Amino acid sequence: MGLLSILRKLKSTPDQEVRILLLGLDNGGKTTLLKQLASEDISHITPTQGFNIKSVQSQGFKLNVWDIGGQRKIRPYWRNYFENTDVLIYVIDSADRKRFEETGQELAELLDEEKLSGVPVLIFANKQDLLTAAPASEIAEGLNLHTIRDRMWQIQSCSALTGEGIQEGMNWVCKSVNSKKK
Amino acid sequence: MLGYIWQYVCTSFLRYWVKWLFRHLTGKCELQRICSGHKPGATRTTKAALETSKDNLEQCVNQIMKEKNVKPQNDPLFKGSLHICLLQITGYSSLFISVEDLRKEVFSSENPEHEAMLLKLWDLLMPTVKLESRITKQWGDIGFQGDDPKTDFRGMGMLGLINLVFFSENYTEEARQVLSHANHPKLGYSYAIVGINLTEMAYSLLKSGALKPHFYNTVLGTPELRHFHQLYCYLAYEFDKFWVAEEPESIMLFNQYREKFHNIVKTHLQDPDVSLALMVHSKNKPK
Secondary structure, three states, X not given: OOHHHHHHHHHXXXXXXXXXXXXXXXXXXHHHHHHHHOOOOOOOOOOOOOXXXXXXXXXXXXXXXXXXXXXXXXXXXXXXXXOOOOEEEEEEEOOOHHHHHHHHXXXXXXXXXXXXXXXXXXXXXXXXXXXXXXXXXXXHHHOOHXXXXXXXXXXXXXXXXXXXXXXXXXHHHHHHHHHHHO | OHHHHXXXXXXXXXXXXXXXXXXXXXXXXXXXXXXXXXXXXXHHHHHHHXXXXXXXXXXXXXXXXXXXXXXXXXXXXXXXXXXXXXXXXXXXXXHHHHHHHHHHOOOXXXXXXXXXXXHHHHHHHOOOOOOOXXXXXXXXXXXXXXXXXXXHOHHHHHHHHHHHHHHHHXXXXXXHHHHHHHOOOOOOOOHHHHHHHHHHHHXXXXXXXXXXXXXXXXXXXXXXXXXXXXXXXXXXXXXXXXXXXXXOOOHHHHHHHHHHHHXXXXXXXXXXXXXXXXXXXXXXXXX
């Protein structure tokens, strides 16, 4: 096979599209994470009213990431975005201990949603750059993640601010999409 | 028309002014002291820029007139016009520096001034309702996300809060009217966080230089912070009008409509005669 035909073949197989839903309480860091994934400036982020969407190329996938605002008032709209979700990414502010209970409840409700049944879930224990951040293991225990049996799940500590841990998390996302499609 | 003249004057003479600056930078003057007394970097450049813009502009105008052999008696208005042009040009960059400083100032609950300003915002918008405590769900009534607004300022810092307070203080009636639209059960949006979002719009427009024609047309001299706050008031008021007229299906479509509004504003700014002024009576109208 000549070089040209290889190139042509590469061009003719478009990236597989993956729909990723980014959810979590307000001020968790979802938009910062989204912008970090798209290699955009993260210095003047404002609270998300509605949603943001970006497409990112990664490991032969075209990741369409939906970042939905986390304020209580618009959480009822989350369900409008469940359909055809390939992976759910749930973002937690690891330093906001006062709201661990609230974030746990929201996550539990999401995992009970019929439209999200079987959808792999990645939990980002975000804001690890803060001294007061709880470690991922503590959060996993608090949220009883080990009781999840009906889907693949993973918890990954990260800092959307510094970018640490994000690549590892996204690797897991791509891996879980691959094994699900098999 | 005035804008065109300024543009002409600026492009014709700025070159000489820059040359003059360089001469001074290498000669013995105040600037030299700044340059030798500071390490290279933002602080030094900022100081030098402020120094040249404030004290030396008049001198600079004289120098240009000498160099170009302009006789004041033949063209008595020239000196004043050129001076204003230079004040506007240098003022735009120093305005950005002041705005950037406020944006970088993080809202802190430990700072009594910050706290007082937040409570003032509540009192201005909700004069008949007492805030039950500092941490309360009531903040949602003026469009913050949770029970403590401090996390909502984020990337806009104190700039976001100051803009919100400025609008409520100088255009109290309009601000309350906008808030009542924002609290509409179907067409509503979150007043405070949309306000912070519009601060981001104003900030980006300023940073990109898109606001130059607006400030050159509306401020005959050095633009100041209040002129920036004034522009925010325009955006807050006009966005509300736009949103109400468009009747979006739900708040989830916010970013789509924000982009549409952003494009309208950018189109206005293409007009050399643009003036984005809020056309209502202000209690405390800036000069």
